[in-house]
Amino acid sequence: MSNSVIRYWGRKPYVLAQDYISKYSKHGEIVADIFGGSGVFVSTALDLGRRALYVDLNPFAELIARSLIEGCDLDEYQRAVQVILSRKVVPVKIRGKRVNISTRKLFSIKCVCGREAEAKFVSFTRAYRSLSILTQLNGTKYKIAKMIQKKGEVTHNELYKLNKDMSTQSLSNVIKWLVRQGVVKEREVPLYAKLVKPCKCGRIQVKFKNENIWVIKGPVQPLYWYPKNELKYRNGKSFLKRRDASRVDDFFMDRSLALLSTLWHDVSSIKTGENVRRCLYLTFMATLIRSSKMCRVSGGTWPINSYWIPRNFIIKNPYIMFQNAAASVIDSLKNKRRFKSGSLEDVVHGKADVGFLVADSTKIKLPKSSLDYVIIDPPHTDEVQFFELSMLYTSWLKREPQFENELIVNPKQGKTLESYLKMLEEVSKNIHHALKPGKYFTVILHEEDQTILKSCVKAISSANLKLVKNDQKGDYNIYTFKKGNS
Numbered sequence: 429m430s431n432s433v434i435r436y437w438g439r440k441p442y443v444l445a446q447d448y449i450s451k452y453s454k455h456g457e458i459v460a461d462i463f464g465g466s467g468v469f470v471s472t473a474l475d476l477g478r479r480a481l482y483v484d485l486n487p488f489a490e491l492i493a494r495s496l497i498e499g500c501d502l503d504e505y506q507r508a509v510q511v512i513l514s515r516k517v518v519p520v521k522i523r524g525k526r527v528n529i530s531t532r533k534l535f536s537i538k539c540v541c542g543r544e545a546e547a548k549f550v551s552f553t554r555a556y557r558s559l560s561i562l563t564q565l566n567g568t569k570y571k572i573a574k575m576i577q578k579k580g581e582v583t584h585n586e587l588y589k590l591n592k593d594m595s596t597q598s599l600s601n602v603i604k605w606l607v608r609q610g611v612v613k614e615r616e617v618p619l620y621a622k623l624v625k626p627c628k629c630g631r632i633q634v635k636f637k638n639e640n641i642w643v644i645k646g647p648v649q650p651l652y653w654y655p656k657n658e659l660k661y662r663n664g665k666s667f668l669k670r671r672d673a674s675r676v677d678d679f680f681m682d683r684s685l686a687l688l689s690t691l692w693h694d695v696s697s698i699k700t701g702e703n704v705r706r707c708l709y710l711t712f713m714a715t716l717i718r719s720s721k722m723c724r725v726s727g728g729t730w731p732i733n734s735y736w737i738p739r740n741f742i743i744k745n746p747y748i749m750f751q752n753a754a755a756s757v758i759d760s761l762k763n764k765r766r767f768k769s770g771s772l773e774d775v776v777h778g779k780a781d782v783g784f785l786v787a788d789s790t791k792i793k794l795p796k797s798s799l800d801y802v803i804i805d806p807p808h809t810d811e812v813q814f815f816e817l818s819m820l821y822t823s824w825l826k827r828e829p830q831f832e833n834e835l836i837v838n839p840k841q842g843k844t845l846e847s848y849l850k851m852l853e854e855v856s857k858n859i860h861h862a863l864k865p866g867k868y869f870t871v872i873l874h875e876e877d878q879t880i881l882k883s884c885v886k887a888i889s890s891a892n893l894k895l896v897k898n899d900q901k902g903d904y905n906i907y908t909f910k911k912g913n914s
Contacts, residue, residue, distance in 0.1 A: 434714040436466035445472035452868040457800035462789040467493025488818040495710040500703035521649035536643040541629035547621040549744040584739040652689040655823035669734035687746040714753035790854040794862035808874040810837035856891035
């Protein structure tokens with residue numbers, strides 16, 4: 429399975445999956461992962477000649493796994509991509525009027541020579557100007573606020589050069605505090621653009637001397653639907669990992685949203701088969717993150733497990749990102765072994781190679797003594813808030829994550845370590861019920877606290893599963909249990 433299509437948090441190495449599945453199961457047996465994530469264990473099991481069952485409550489995770497494991501007809505997928513990329517105009521509203529803009533023109537900038545050129549990406553930074561000086565300010569906060577006031581307006585890069593004794597993170601924290609307190613106002617300023625192809629003047633990169641960079645002046649209002657979900661739970665509290673912005677659409681520029689909403693409209697409405705559409709959805713999701721403000725100038729997207737916009741970021745042309753994502757999907761589909769999908773019963777009775785379920789692992793009732801091996805990599809207490817981070821994607825699918833059923837530690841949701849252990853015990857009981865006598869169950873825990881690890885082992889063992897092996901592989905603590913023969 430290709431890791432280059434889209435990132436998913438906590439994805440485990442293929443070699444690790446291969447080692448354990450080879451050791452604890454045989455050719456033709458059924459291997460299950462009921463915290464399936466991006467599908468590494470299920471995909472590996474299929475590659476090793478096993479049948480497999482995938483379960484996850486996260487619809488975004490299931491989309492990734494099912495798309496890349498089931499695949500689709502390559503020719504049909506390529507035809508669909510060509511149709512989507514052939515769109516000539518995008519309908520938008522500018523200053524209240526509906527207009528049709530050339531698809532490629534929305535990301536066109538003005539070169540310093542005066543010509544128009546399509547941008548591959550545009551680099552931005554933050555600029556700050558002083559609104560007031562609070563008398564109670566002191567120390568570093570006063571120093572930075574006074575510096576901004578003296579300069580009139582200063583960019584984040586300039587501030588960093590003036591304060592090299594501070595780390596980037598410390599400087600950013602001070603600025604964020606000043607912005608929240610209304611001492612400083614922040615805005616986004618373009619620095620330069622990388623062009624799709626050289627301008628007629630020969631430039632491939634354009635540095636901006638002013639902010640009037642776009643050929644099509646904004647603000648641009650998308651005409652097609654796009655999600656505006658707030659980054660908060662049903663109880664009204666904001667996400668634990670929310671650092672910047674308050675809604676999913678805040679992570680995109682207006683013209684990026686116009687192009688993304690058009691792409692989503694075309695992906696959703698094109699006439700094609702279910703498997704091809706699923707792969708198109710995955711292609712769009714990969715485009716989504718690559719087109720967001722979470723892309724760093726230094727490379728990489730979404731470098732930390734939170735909703736965070738770097739002080740310096742780049743926005744990439746969504747149509748080019750869609751084309752690139754499609755190329756990655758095509759690479760993953762080439763020479764791909766095809767597996768027959770079916771229901772859980774089909775897998776159990778040998779009528780299908782693999783089955784996919786979007787279900788709660790604490791409540792799922794699998795057939796008794798039907799599985800030969802179970803391997804899981806559950807969320808590690810509070811390390812990664814999977815459902816939170818998936819909101820960026822599931823909001824486009826119009827699928828609200830079932831936060832209340834997520835196995836996680838999250839104080840804002842009232843989910844404690846005790847509740848986590850109780851849910852883990854319920855999961856273990858379901859695994860014990862479904863596992864054949866004398867067969868094995870492996871759980872991977874990414875946790876350093878020995879007290880927590882012992883509590884997790886105790887919760888699993890309470891389901892009448894016996895610990896037979898404890899491995900330490902890098903940062904992973906891997907425990908293997910056995911179900912009794914009776």
